[in-house]
Amino acid sequence: MKAARLVSVGTMVLEEVARPVPGPGELLVRVLACGICGSDRHMFRGEYPTALPVTLGHEFCGTVEAVGEEVSRFSAGALVTGDPNIACGHCRYCRLGRPNLCDSLTAIGVFRDGGFADHLIVPQGQAVALPADLSPLHGAFCEPLACCLHGLDIARIGPGDSVAVLGGGVIGLLMVQLARLAGASTVVLSTRQQPRRALALELGATHAVDAARDEVDAAIAGARGIAPGGVDVVLECAGVAETFRQSLRIARRGGTVVIFGVMPKGEEVAVSPYDLLVKELRLESAWLNPLTHGRAAAMIASGVLELDRLITRTIGLDEVPAVIGAAPAFGGIKIVAVP
Numbered sequence: 154m155k156a157a158r159l160v161s162v163g164t165m166v167l168e169e170v171a172r173p174v175p176g177p178g179e180l181l182v183r184v185l186a187c188g189i190c191g192s193d194r195h196m197f198r199g200e201y202p203t204a205l206p207v208t209l210g211h212e213f214c215g216t217v218e219a220v221g222e223e224v225s226r227f228s229a230g231a232l233v234t235g236d237p238n239i240a241c242g243h244c245r246y247c248r249l250g251r252p253n254l255c256d257s258l259t260a261i262g263v264f265r266d267g268g269f270a271d272h273l274i275v276p277q278g279q280a281v282a283l284p285a286d287l288s289p290l291h292g293a294f295c296e297p298l299a300c301c302l303h304g305l306d307i308a309r310i311g312p313g314d315s316v317a318v319l320g321g322g323v324i325g326l327l328m329v330q331l332a333r334l335a336g337a338s339t340v341v342l343s344t345r346q347q348p349r350r351a352l353a354l355e356l357g358a359t360h361a362v363d364a365a366r367d368e369v370d371a372a373i374a375g376a377r378g379i380a381p382g383g384v385d386v387v388l389e390c391a392g393v394a395e396t397f398r399q400s401l402r403i404a405r406r407g408g409t410v411v412i413f414g415v416m417p418k419g420e421e422v423a424v425s426p427y428d429l430l431v432k433e434l435r436l437e438s439a440w441l442n443p444l445t446h447g448r449a450a451a452m453i454a455s456g457v458l459e460l461d462r463l464i465t466r467t468i469g470l471d472e473v474p475a476v477i478g479a480a481p482a483f484g485g486i487k488i489v490a491v492p
Protein backbone atom coordinates (compact mmCIF):
# COMPACT_ATOMS: atom_id res chain seq x y z
CA MET A 154 0.00 0.00 0.00
CA LYS A 155 1.02 3.66 -0.36
CA ALA A 156 1.87 5.87 2.61
CA ALA A 157 3.07 9.49 2.87
CA ARG A 158 5.86 9.20 5.44
CA LEU A 159 7.96 11.70 7.32
CA VAL A 160 11.40 10.08 7.05
CA SER A 161 13.43 12.90 8.61
CA VAL A 162 12.78 16.52 9.56
CA GLY A 163 11.95 18.37 6.33
CA THR A 164 11.67 15.21 4.20
CA MET A 165 8.39 13.50 3.48
CA VAL A 166 8.00 10.90 0.74
CA LEU A 167 5.31 8.68 -0.72
CA GLU A 168 6.48 5.11 -0.15
CA GLU A 169 5.26 1.61 -0.87
CA VAL A 170 4.96 -0.15 2.50
CA ALA A 171 3.50 -3.42 3.72
CA ARG A 172 -0.17 -3.30 4.63
CA PRO A 173 -0.40 -3.58 8.43
CA VAL A 174 -2.05 -6.57 10.07
CA PRO A 175 -4.45 -5.89 12.96
CA GLY A 176 -3.35 -7.38 16.27
CA PRO A 177 -5.63 -8.26 19.20
CA GLY A 178 -8.12 -5.44 19.85
CA GLU A 179 -7.14 -3.59 16.66
CA LEU A 180 -8.98 -2.58 13.50
CA LEU A 181 -7.52 -2.39 10.02
CA VAL A 182 -9.12 0.73 8.53
CA ARG A 183 -9.16 1.63 4.84
CA VAL A 184 -8.66 5.38 4.83
CA LEU A 185 -11.30 7.31 2.87
CA ALA A 186 -10.31 10.83 3.98
CA CYS A 187 -7.63 12.41 6.14
CA GLY A 188 -7.39 16.13 6.84
CA ILE A 189 -4.15 18.10 6.76
CA CYS A 190 -3.62 20.00 10.00
CA GLY A 191 -1.23 22.84 10.83
CA SER A 192 0.39 20.42 13.30
CA ASP A 193 1.46 18.22 10.35
CA ARG A 194 3.48 21.19 9.07
CA HIS A 195 4.96 21.73 12.55
CA MET A 196 5.99 18.05 12.63
CA PHE A 197 7.46 18.31 9.12
CA ARG A 198 9.63 21.20 10.32
CA GLY A 199 10.69 19.37 13.49
CA GLU A 200 8.79 21.79 15.76
CA TYR A 201 6.79 18.95 17.39
CA PRO A 202 8.38 15.65 18.41
CA THR A 203 7.42 12.60 16.31
CA ALA A 204 8.64 9.10 15.71
CA LEU A 205 10.88 8.86 12.62
CA PRO A 206 10.07 7.50 10.17
CA VAL A 207 6.31 7.75 10.62
CA THR A 208 3.19 8.04 8.46
CA LEU A 209 1.54 11.33 9.42
CA GLY A 210 -2.23 11.99 9.45
CA HIS A 211 -4.32 12.19 12.62
CA GLU A 212 -7.67 13.47 11.20
CA PHE A 213 -8.79 10.26 9.52
CA CYS A 214 -12.04 8.55 8.59
CA GLY A 215 -12.50 5.24 6.84
CA THR A 216 -14.11 1.84 6.75
CA VAL A 217 -13.15 -1.15 8.84
CA GLU A 218 -11.62 -3.71 6.52
CA ALA A 219 -10.55 -6.39 8.99
CA VAL A 220 -10.56 -6.87 12.74
CA GLY A 221 -8.05 -8.53 15.05
CA GLU A 222 -8.84 -11.04 17.77
CA GLU A 223 -10.85 -9.79 20.76
CA VAL A 224 -12.57 -7.06 18.73
CA SER A 225 -16.21 -7.10 19.73
CA ARG A 226 -17.61 -3.66 18.92
CA PHE A 227 -16.81 -3.29 15.20
CA SER A 228 -17.10 -5.45 12.15
CA ALA A 229 -15.92 -5.14 8.56
CA GLY A 230 -17.67 -2.44 6.55
CA ALA A 231 -18.35 -0.02 9.43
CA LEU A 232 -17.52 3.64 8.83
CA VAL A 233 -15.34 4.95 11.66
CA THR A 234 -13.39 7.93 12.86
CA GLY A 235 -10.57 7.54 15.35
CA ASP A 236 -9.42 9.58 18.32
CA PRO A 237 -5.70 9.71 17.57
CA ASN A 238 -4.62 10.53 21.12
CA ILE A 239 -3.98 7.37 23.12
CA ALA A 240 -3.78 7.76 26.90
CA CYS A 241 -2.50 5.09 29.30
CA GLY A 242 -5.70 5.03 31.38
CA HIS A 243 -3.78 4.42 34.61
CA CYS A 244 -1.76 7.51 35.50
CA ARG A 245 -2.89 10.23 37.89
CA TYR A 246 -4.22 12.43 35.06
CA CYS A 247 -6.12 9.63 33.35
CA ARG A 248 -7.71 8.76 36.69
CA LEU A 249 -8.64 12.41 37.16
CA GLY A 250 -10.52 12.25 33.83
CA ARG A 251 -7.92 14.36 32.05
CA PRO A 252 -6.42 11.94 29.50
CA ASN A 253 -5.05 14.80 27.37
CA LEU A 254 -2.53 15.39 30.17
CA CYS A 255 -1.59 11.68 30.44
CA ASP A 256 1.98 10.92 31.57
CA SER A 257 2.49 8.62 28.58
CA LEU A 258 0.26 10.15 25.92
CA THR A 259 0.97 8.91 22.44
CA ALA A 260 -0.79 9.62 19.16
CA ILE A 261 -1.66 8.01 15.85
CA GLY A 262 -0.13 10.00 13.01
CA VAL A 263 2.61 11.29 15.34
CA PHE A 264 4.29 8.37 17.12
CA ARG A 265 2.34 5.56 15.38
CA ASP A 266 1.54 5.36 11.68
CA GLY A 267 -1.42 7.52 10.71
CA GLY A 268 -3.93 8.22 8.00
CA PHE A 269 -1.97 9.54 5.02
CA ALA A 270 -1.96 5.97 3.70
CA ASP A 271 -4.30 3.50 2.07
CA HIS A 272 -4.79 1.74 5.44
CA LEU A 273 -3.96 2.26 9.10
CA ILE A 274 -4.33 0.42 12.38
CA VAL A 275 -6.75 1.86 14.96
CA PRO A 276 -7.09 0.32 18.45
CA GLN A 277 -10.74 -0.57 19.05
CA GLY A 278 -10.93 1.76 22.05
CA GLN A 279 -9.96 4.77 19.92
CA ALA A 280 -12.56 4.14 17.20
CA VAL A 281 -15.99 5.77 17.05
CA ALA A 282 -18.71 4.57 14.67
CA LEU A 283 -20.22 6.98 12.15
CA PRO A 284 -23.45 6.63 10.15
CA ALA A 285 -22.77 4.59 7.01
CA ASP A 286 -24.09 7.36 4.74
CA LEU A 287 -21.94 10.14 6.22
CA SER A 288 -19.47 11.77 3.84
CA PRO A 289 -15.95 10.62 4.84
CA LEU A 290 -14.84 14.20 4.15
CA HIS A 291 -17.08 15.26 7.03
CA GLY A 292 -15.87 12.35 9.15
CA ALA A 293 -12.33 13.71 8.84
CA PHE A 294 -13.44 16.78 10.83
CA CYS A 295 -14.12 14.79 14.01
CA GLU A 296 -10.63 15.31 15.44
CA PRO A 297 -10.37 19.10 15.01
CA LEU A 298 -13.97 19.49 16.12
CA ALA A 299 -13.31 17.38 19.23
CA CYS A 300 -10.47 19.78 20.15
CA CYS A 301 -12.79 22.76 19.58
CA LEU A 302 -15.46 21.20 21.81
CA HIS A 303 -12.93 20.94 24.64
CA GLY A 304 -12.13 24.63 24.14
CA LEU A 305 -15.83 25.42 24.15
CA ASP A 306 -16.40 23.43 27.34
CA ILE A 307 -13.69 25.45 29.04
CA ALA A 308 -15.01 28.76 27.67
CA ARG A 309 -18.48 28.17 29.19
CA ILE A 310 -20.24 30.48 26.73
CA GLY A 311 -23.71 31.37 27.96
CA PRO A 312 -26.84 32.42 26.05
CA GLY A 313 -26.57 36.09 25.09
CA ASP A 314 -22.80 36.26 25.58
CA SER A 315 -20.47 38.23 23.34
CA VAL A 316 -17.58 36.21 21.90
CA ALA A 317 -14.51 37.22 19.91
CA VAL A 318 -12.72 34.61 17.84
CA LEU A 319 -9.21 35.64 16.84
CA GLY A 320 -7.89 33.82 13.76
CA GLY A 321 -10.08 32.62 10.89
CA GLY A 322 -8.48 29.32 9.89
CA VAL A 323 -10.52 26.12 10.03
CA ILE A 324 -10.45 26.20 13.84
CA GLY A 325 -11.68 29.79 14.05
CA LEU A 326 -14.45 29.07 11.53
CA LEU A 327 -15.56 26.01 13.53
CA MET A 328 -15.46 28.07 16.73
CA VAL A 329 -17.66 30.75 15.16
CA GLN A 330 -20.31 28.12 14.45
CA LEU A 331 -19.98 26.52 17.88
CA ALA A 332 -20.23 29.87 19.67
CA ARG A 333 -23.50 30.61 17.91
CA LEU A 334 -24.82 27.12 18.69
CA ALA A 335 -23.85 27.73 22.34
CA GLY A 336 -26.14 30.76 22.37
CA ALA A 337 -23.77 33.69 21.93
CA SER A 338 -25.66 36.66 20.54
CA THR A 339 -22.56 38.52 19.36
CA VAL A 340 -19.78 36.62 17.61
CA VAL A 341 -16.98 38.61 16.04
CA LEU A 342 -14.20 37.04 13.99
CA SER A 343 -10.94 38.90 13.58
CA THR A 344 -8.74 37.65 10.74
CA ARG A 345 -6.76 39.17 7.88
CA GLN A 346 -8.10 37.35 4.82
CA GLN A 347 -11.26 38.89 3.39
CA PRO A 348 -12.82 35.65 2.02
CA ARG A 349 -12.60 34.16 5.50
CA ARG A 350 -14.37 37.14 7.01
CA ALA A 351 -17.11 36.90 4.38
CA LEU A 352 -17.50 33.17 5.03
CA ALA A 353 -17.63 33.70 8.80
CA LEU A 354 -20.54 36.11 8.36
CA GLU A 355 -22.35 33.44 6.34
CA LEU A 356 -21.59 30.83 9.02
CA GLY A 357 -23.13 32.84 11.83
CA ALA A 358 -20.65 35.51 12.88
CA THR A 359 -22.45 38.76 13.58
CA HIS A 360 -19.37 40.89 12.88
CA ALA A 361 -16.00 40.53 11.17
CA VAL A 362 -12.91 42.63 11.78
CA ASP A 363 -9.94 42.99 9.43
CA ALA A 364 -6.97 42.15 11.67
CA ALA A 365 -4.56 43.70 9.18
CA ARG A 366 -6.23 47.09 8.78
CA ASP A 367 -8.71 47.77 11.55
CA GLU A 368 -7.81 48.95 15.01
CA VAL A 369 -8.87 45.60 16.45
CA ASP A 370 -9.03 46.68 20.10
CA ALA A 371 -11.16 49.73 19.31
CA ALA A 372 -13.32 47.92 16.77
CA ILE A 373 -14.21 45.19 19.26
CA ALA A 374 -13.94 46.64 22.77
CA GLY A 375 -13.82 50.44 22.26
CA ALA A 376 -16.55 52.77 23.49
CA ARG A 377 -18.08 52.73 19.99
CA GLY A 378 -17.02 49.17 19.27
CA ILE A 379 -18.99 45.99 18.82
CA ALA A 380 -18.91 45.12 22.54
CA PRO A 381 -18.08 48.33 24.43
CA GLY A 382 -15.85 47.53 27.40
CA GLY A 383 -14.91 44.13 26.02
CA VAL A 384 -16.39 40.76 25.17
CA ASP A 385 -17.46 38.08 27.64
CA VAL A 386 -15.28 35.42 26.01
CA VAL A 387 -12.23 35.51 23.74
CA LEU A 388 -11.22 32.37 21.85
CA GLU A 389 -7.62 32.85 20.72
CA CYS A 390 -7.31 30.66 17.61
CA ALA A 391 -4.40 32.21 15.71
CA GLY A 392 -1.45 31.11 17.81
CA VAL A 393 0.56 34.31 17.42
CA ALA A 394 1.91 36.71 20.03
CA GLU A 395 -0.20 39.62 18.81
CA THR A 396 -3.51 37.80 19.28
CA PHE A 397 -2.41 36.50 22.68
CA ARG A 398 -1.85 40.07 23.90
CA GLN A 399 -4.99 41.27 22.13
CA SER A 400 -7.07 38.61 23.90
CA LEU A 401 -6.19 40.06 27.29
CA ARG A 402 -7.05 43.59 26.13
CA ILE A 403 -10.41 42.91 24.48
CA ALA A 404 -11.91 40.68 27.19
CA ARG A 405 -14.23 42.58 29.53
CA ARG A 406 -13.49 42.83 33.25
CA GLY A 407 -14.28 39.44 34.73
CA GLY A 408 -14.30 37.92 31.24
CA THR A 409 -12.78 34.69 29.96
CA VAL A 410 -9.87 34.14 27.60
CA VAL A 411 -9.22 30.67 26.20
CA ILE A 412 -5.83 30.18 24.58
CA PHE A 413 -6.32 27.59 21.85
CA GLY A 414 -3.77 28.55 19.18
CA VAL A 415 -0.35 26.91 19.45
CA MET A 416 2.63 29.24 19.61
CA PRO A 417 6.10 27.82 18.92
CA LYS A 418 7.64 26.16 21.97
CA GLY A 419 9.96 28.56 23.77
CA GLU A 420 8.33 31.73 22.41
CA GLU A 421 7.47 34.20 25.16
CA VAL A 422 4.92 37.02 25.33
CA ALA A 423 5.12 39.94 27.73
CA VAL A 424 1.92 40.44 29.74
CA SER A 425 1.02 42.79 32.57
CA PRO A 426 0.06 40.76 35.66
CA TYR A 427 -1.46 43.95 37.09
CA ASP A 428 -3.85 44.30 34.15
CA LEU A 429 -4.80 40.64 34.49
CA LEU A 430 -5.37 41.05 38.22
CA VAL A 431 -7.51 44.16 38.19
CA LYS A 432 -9.62 42.79 35.34
CA GLU A 433 -9.92 39.50 37.25
CA LEU A 434 -9.68 37.67 33.95
CA ARG A 435 -10.26 33.94 33.74
CA LEU A 436 -7.25 33.01 31.61
CA GLU A 437 -7.58 29.42 30.41
CA SER A 438 -6.01 27.12 27.85
CA ALA A 439 -7.46 24.14 26.00
CA TRP A 440 -5.29 21.27 24.79
CA LEU A 441 -6.42 18.41 22.57
CA ASN A 442 -9.66 16.47 22.84
CA PRO A 443 -10.16 14.78 26.21
CA LEU A 444 -13.29 12.61 26.02
CA THR A 445 -14.84 14.80 23.31
CA HIS A 446 -14.30 12.67 20.19
CA GLY A 447 -17.61 10.83 20.53
CA ARG A 448 -19.50 14.11 20.97
CA ALA A 449 -17.76 15.52 17.90
CA ALA A 450 -18.75 12.48 15.87
CA ALA A 451 -22.37 12.81 17.03
CA MET A 452 -22.42 16.50 16.18
CA ILE A 453 -21.00 15.91 12.70
CA ALA A 454 -23.43 13.06 12.10
CA SER A 455 -26.29 15.40 13.02
CA GLY A 456 -25.34 17.72 10.16
CA VAL A 457 -25.65 20.84 12.31
CA LEU A 458 -22.29 22.24 11.19
CA GLU A 459 -21.39 23.66 7.80
CA LEU A 460 -18.28 21.73 6.75
CA ASP A 461 -18.33 21.65 2.94
CA ARG A 462 -17.57 25.38 2.77
CA LEU A 463 -14.45 24.78 4.89
CA ILE A 464 -12.97 22.24 2.45
CA THR A 465 -11.07 24.25 -0.13
CA ARG A 466 -9.15 21.39 -1.77
CA THR A 467 -9.00 17.60 -1.89
CA ILE A 468 -5.75 15.90 -2.93
CA GLY A 469 -4.37 12.42 -3.56
CA LEU A 470 -1.74 10.81 -1.34
CA ASP A 471 0.94 11.66 -3.90
CA GLU A 472 0.39 15.39 -3.26
CA VAL A 473 0.53 15.16 0.54
CA PRO A 474 4.33 15.59 0.95
CA ALA A 475 4.44 18.76 -1.19
CA VAL A 476 1.35 20.28 0.45
CA ILE A 477 2.64 19.65 3.98
CA GLY A 478 6.08 20.95 3.01
CA ALA A 479 4.71 24.21 1.61
CA ALA A 480 3.25 27.23 3.40
CA PRO A 481 -0.59 27.33 3.44
CA ALA A 482 -1.95 28.92 0.24
CA PHE A 483 -3.85 32.22 0.48
CA GLY A 484 -7.58 31.53 0.56
CA GLY A 485 -7.13 27.92 1.60
CA ILE A 486 -8.96 26.62 4.67
CA LYS A 487 -8.99 22.83 4.94
CA ILE A 488 -7.21 20.44 2.59
CA VAL A 489 -8.29 16.82 2.82
CA ALA A 490 -6.32 13.90 1.40
CA VAL A 491 -8.43 11.22 -0.27
CA PRO A 492 -6.30 8.06 -0.76
Ligand code: NAP
Nearest residue numbers: 300320322323324344345346364391392414415439440441
Ligand atom coordinates in the same frame (compact mmCIF):
# COMPACT_ATOMS: atom_id res chain seq x y z
P1 NAP B 1 -4.49 28.33 10.77
O1 NAP B 1 -5.11 27.96 9.49
O2 NAP B 1 -3.05 28.68 10.78
O3 NAP B 1 -5.35 29.55 11.34
C1 NAP B 1 -4.86 30.56 12.11
C2 NAP B 1 -5.18 31.81 11.37
O4 NAP B 1 -4.99 32.91 12.23
C3 NAP B 1 -4.25 32.10 10.20
O5 NAP B 1 -4.56 31.37 9.05
C4 NAP B 1 -4.47 33.59 10.03
O6 NAP B 1 -5.55 33.83 9.11
C5 NAP B 1 -4.95 34.05 11.40
N1 NAP B 1 -4.05 35.06 11.96
C6 NAP B 1 -2.71 35.12 11.92
N2 NAP B 1 -2.30 36.25 12.52
C7 NAP B 1 -3.40 36.90 12.95
C8 NAP B 1 -3.63 38.12 13.64
N3 NAP B 1 -2.62 38.91 14.01
N4 NAP B 1 -4.91 38.46 13.93
C9 NAP B 1 -5.93 37.68 13.57
N5 NAP B 1 -5.78 36.51 12.91
C10 NAP B 1 -4.52 36.14 12.61
O7 NAP B 1 -4.69 27.20 11.84
P2 NAP B 1 -5.99 26.41 12.30
O8 NAP B 1 -5.92 25.04 11.77
O9 NAP B 1 -7.23 27.19 12.10
O10 NAP B 1 -5.65 26.32 13.85
C11 NAP B 1 -5.64 27.47 14.64
C12 NAP B 1 -4.69 27.32 15.80
O11 NAP B 1 -5.19 26.33 16.69
C13 NAP B 1 -3.30 26.85 15.37
O12 NAP B 1 -2.33 27.51 16.15
C14 NAP B 1 -3.34 25.38 15.69
O13 NAP B 1 -2.04 24.86 15.91
C15 NAP B 1 -4.17 25.39 16.94
N6 NAP B 1 -4.78 24.14 17.35
C16 NAP B 1 -4.86 23.92 18.68
C17 NAP B 1 -5.47 22.78 19.14
C18 NAP B 1 -5.57 22.57 20.61
O14 NAP B 1 -5.86 21.47 21.05
N7 NAP B 1 -5.38 23.61 21.42
C19 NAP B 1 -6.00 21.85 18.25
C20 NAP B 1 -5.94 22.12 16.89
C21 NAP B 1 -5.33 23.27 16.44
P3 NAP B 1 -5.55 35.18 8.24
O15 NAP B 1 -4.47 35.02 7.24
O16 NAP B 1 -6.94 35.25 7.70
O17 NAP B 1 -5.26 36.29 9.23
